[in-house]
Amino acid sequence: MRGTKVCFVIQKLALRSGGAERVLIDTANALYDRGYAVELVSHEHRGKKPFYPLRKGIIHTNLYPRDKNRTRIERLWGRLQNVFHKNRLYLPGLAHLQWWSEHGGFRRRLARHIDATEPDVVIAFLPPAVTALGHAKPKYKPRRFASLHNVPEQDFDNRERWDPNPVDRRLRKSALEHFDGIGTLLPEFCNWFDPALRDRLLVMPNAVKPVPDKKIATAKRTKKVVSVGRLADVKRHHLLIEAWADLQEEFPDWSCDIYGVGPIEAQLAQQIKELGLSEKVHLRGHSKSMERVYLESAILAHPAEFEGFGLVITEALAHGLPVVGFEDCSGFNFIVRDQVSGVFVPAEGRRSANLAQALARLMRDPEERARLSQAGLEELERFREDKVLDLWEEAIHGKKTHAEV
Amino acid sequence: MLDILIPHYNAPEDLQMSLASVADQTWRGKKRVVLFDDGSTAENLAQVEKIVKDSPLDIDLIRSPQNLGRPKARNALLQAAEARFVAWLDAGDIWYPEKTEHQFNTIFRHHFEGADIDTIWVSCHYDWQWVGRRRRKVVQDTTGNQLKDLFAGDRLRAYLWTLLGTRESFTLASRFDERLTRLQDLDFFLSFVRAGGRIVSPGTDAPLCCYFKSDIGRNAREIRQCYDTIFAKHHAALLGHGRGFARRTRVKADFVAARFARNNGERFGALGYQLGAFFTDPHYAAYRAKKFVLKG
Numbered sequence A: 001m002r003g004t005k006v007c008f009v010i011q012k013l014a015l016r017s018g019g020a021e022r023v024l025i026d027t028a029n030a031l032y033d034r035g036y037a038v039e040l041v042s043h044e045h046r047g048k049k050p051f052y053p054l055r056k057g058i059i060h061t062n063l064y065p066r067d068k069n070r071t072r073i074e075r076l077w078g079r080l081q082n083v084f085h086k087n088r089l090y091l092p093g094l095a096h097l098q099w100w101s102e103h104g105g106f107r108r109r110l111a112r113h114i115d116a117t118e119p120d121v122v123i124a125f126l127p128p129a130v131t132a133l134g135h136a137k138p139k140y141k142p143r144r145f146a147s148l149h150n151v152p153e154q155d156f157d158n159r160e161r162w163d164p165n166p167v168d169r170r171l172r173k174s175a176l177e178h179f180d181g182i183g184t185l186l187p188e189f190c191n192w193f194d195p196a197l198r199d200r201l202l203v204m205p206n207a208v209k210p211v212p213d214k215k216i217a218t219a220k221r222t223k224k225v226v227s228v229g230r231l232a233d234v235k236r237h238h239l240l241i242e243a244w245a246d247l248q249e250e251f252p253d254w255s256c257d258i259y260g261v262g263p264i265e266a267q268l269a270q271q272i273k274e275l276g277l278s279e280k281v282h283l284r285g286h287s288k289s290m291e292r293v294y295l296e297s298a299i300l301a302h303p304a305e306f307e308g309f310g311l312v313i314t315e316a317l318a319h320g321l322p323v324v325g326f327e328d329c330s331g332f333n334f335i336v337r338d339q340v341s342g343v344f345v346p347a348e349g350r351r352s353a354n355l356a357q358a359l360a361r362l363m364r365d366p367e368e369r370a371r372l373s374q375a376g377l378e379e380l381e382r383f384r385e386d387k388v389l390d391l392w393e394e395a396i397h398g399k400k401t402h403a404e405v
Numbered sequence B: 001m002l003d004i005l006i007p008h009y010n011a012p013e014d015l016q017m018s019l020a021s022v023a024d025q026t027w028r029g030k031k032r033v034v035l036f037d038d039g040s041t042a043e044n045l046a047q048v049e050k051i052v053k054d055s056p057l058d059i060d061l062i063r064s065p066q067n068l069g070r071p072k073a074r075n076a077l078l079q080a081a082e083a084r085f086v087a088w089l090d091a092g093d094i095w096y097p098e099k100t101e102h103q104f105n106t107i108f109r110h111h112f113e114g115a116d117i118d119t120i121w122v123s124c125h126y127d128w129q130w131v132g133r134r135r136r137k138v139v140q141d142t143t144g145n146q147l148k149d150l151f152a153g154d155r156l157r158a159y160l161w162t163l164l165g166t167r168e169s170f171t172l173a174s175r176f177d178e179r180l181t182r183l184q185d186l187d188f189f190l191s192f193v194r195a196g197g198r199i200v201s202p203g204t205d206a207p208l209c210c211y212f213k214s215d216i217g218r219n220a221r222e223i224r225q226c227y228d229t230i231f232a233k234h235h236a237a238l239l240g241h242g243r244g245f246a247r248r249t250r251v252k253a254d255f256v257a258a259r260f261a262r263n264n265g266e267r268f269g270a271l272g273y274q275l276g277a278f279f280t281d282p283h284y285a286a287y288r289a290k291k292f293v294l295k296g
Helices: A019-033 A073-083 A096-116 A126-135 A150-156 A166-178 A187-192 A194-200 A213-216 A235-248 A265-274 A290-296 A310-316 A349-362 A366-383 A384-399 B011-022 B042-054 B070-080 B099-111 B145-150 B183-194 B218-232 B235-239 B243-263 B268-282 B282-295
Strands: A005-009 A037-042 A060-063 A120-125 A145-146 A181-184 A202-203 A222-230 A255-259 A281-285 A298-303 A323-326 A343-344 B001-007 B030-036 B059-064 B084-089 B120-121 B127-132 B136-138 B164-166 B197-198 B209-211
Touching: A005 A019, A005 A096, A005 A126, A019 A037, A019 A096, A073 A096, A073 B282, A096 A126, A096 A166, A120 A126, A120 A194, A126 A145, A126 A166, A145 A166, A145 A323, A145 A384, A150 A166, A150 A187, A150 A366, A166 A194, A181 A194, A181 B011, A187 A202, A187 A213, A194 A202, A202 A384, A213 A290, A213 A310, A222 A235, A222 A290, A222 A310, A222 B235, A235 A265, A235 A349, A255 A290, A265 A281, A265 B282, A281 A290, A290 A310, A298 A310, A298 A349, A310 A323, A310 A366, A323 A349, A323 B209, A343 A349, A343 A366, A349 A366, A349 B145, A349 B197, A366 A384, A384 B183, B011 B030, B030 B042, B042 B197, B059 B070, B070 B183, B084 B099, B099 B120, B099 B164, B145 B183, B145 B243, B183 B197, B183 B218, B218 B235, B218 B268, B235 B243, B243 B282, B268 B282
Parallel strands: A005 A037, A005 A120, A037 A060, A120 A145, A145 A181, A181 A202, A222 A255, A222 A298, A255 A281, A298 A323, A323 A343, B001 B030, B001 B084, B030 B059, B120 B197, B127 B209
Antiparallel strands: B084 B164, B120 B164, B127 B136
8 A cells, every 4th residue: 555645846847858857757656666655746837748657656736727727807817917927127026026926826726735635745846846835835734855956056046047036036045944855966066055954955866777788788889979968058069069170080980969959959050050060960859769879879978067967977877878078067077987987078278179189089999988888887886776766765754863773 | 366345333234244245246266355343342343253253255354443434444454455356345235246257357358458457447337225215226437537527426436345456456546535534435536547547347237236325324514524625635637627617516515415414304504505506506506406396
């Protein structure tokens, strides 16, 4: 019989294929398999299913009222609200009103849902859910846990990320006080938190799904460098394209594939065209068979500025790919060890030239690639699924006291 | 192997009738009855022990020193189940001899068609008999939108004793909600369907069990409160079928509560629920009133 009732809360889940959504679904599935009763709660306009497959037995509840259930007046009111929410002039008072209009419903409906279902623990995924759950006032008091999936400065201090309304930023930060536990991905992120919150912190990296040894051993790798990530400034794909301009002469039989979609796709396509790399560097968009991509490639280039964790890096290592990234990239420098499972590119000087140099060294030396690949697989031991799941159980039940131990 | 889970509280004669119907099943596979006595009086418990001793069935009796209530008793039974397949029965209701045979045939048919039998329950049509009236057949229609039909309660009704399924299927979503002193079946069914479970019908039109219905001694307010808890718990799913539907479902709950109040002599209580229903959904209340008058 199913025991502890766990309720995961995330604002948007429908058809979302991001890393955090994937971690959420994988964790929910794994906890369900361990005998927990699991519910996923979202609050979004789109009434679609999650992108990643959910186990039968897990209930998904979208608290947002569907459009077809709203009266004509309510729909008109909703449209007026949407216009109001586009306001970017945050005057005192007005900013509060805007916040309430935009997020008050999530907080209110979530509190009502907690009272109605009485879960044992509620876990908020990503900052919008953290704000809603932290400030929700249900009569029933379950254990609350906040699961954060990015660099805290980005989630809580960056004016451009999430809702730019200063009221939201303030509430987002103050919401953390109301949680019994806070999960963060890397040990270095702990320093950002208020000292009063540090005893509630739990460092819980993302789990890595193991790839069968046979698949890795029989992989037919081609001379291909792959890069995976959203096409956004923070991933700095432009550095890889610049670097390839330096590499193409020495390595005419190598190619570079960039997987992902995002706001700067056109800009990157233009850069590729201007540098005359159209035949060697390809924007591949979104792929559903990333496993095949990893197994056919020789190196993962990861020039990102920072990572909350870097799921792509662990996935690549699990498929036997050595990873090349910048030494100052959080996540990357936690997962990869320089010259053991990958190569750290110096941040000093011209970054694209440094990246080209590091890639060239690996592209020339297949034996070095094989050595790094083997060590990378061993490196992933600390991210094994069952170890990470044990940490989730600690998040759900709280740290064990000495007596319990 | 089949575990038959029966909760019991102070009704040894009813229990004897139910056990006799289990013993008469034409399905001859290995079966065990798990009986949970929920704190019956010493006298009744002694009678139960005698029934267990005299029964030809393999019965495991679990005794609870105090009365825990129906949802806790059902959770305890689910915990005690060990067999691959599980069926439920309430003391006082009966199975017809071919029930388990038909249901096993259905479950294996689905298995051979490639369905995951850990996500299906086999229900059946049943006879409904009010005390002192004649039996009438009630059809369990599993062909429609099961979630909607369970809320509406007309085409598909949430009665646990109609079911047979794997033990895993009964732990698919959640346990019985221990806050619900009544109607925990409805909540359990709704959670099952919302979690991706499916209710299927056996390949026969005949009723396979009989429910002896009585409202006597059941508190109408308690019933109505349990409905409210369920509607709040599944609010988003209920509202997903439209506001009008949600309103009508609430009004139907008012009429059920009114029936319980009326059958227990609380005429003013019944009137209160009916008036509440009238103000919430006058059209439906008028329809029910018309039906009542025409029926005499």
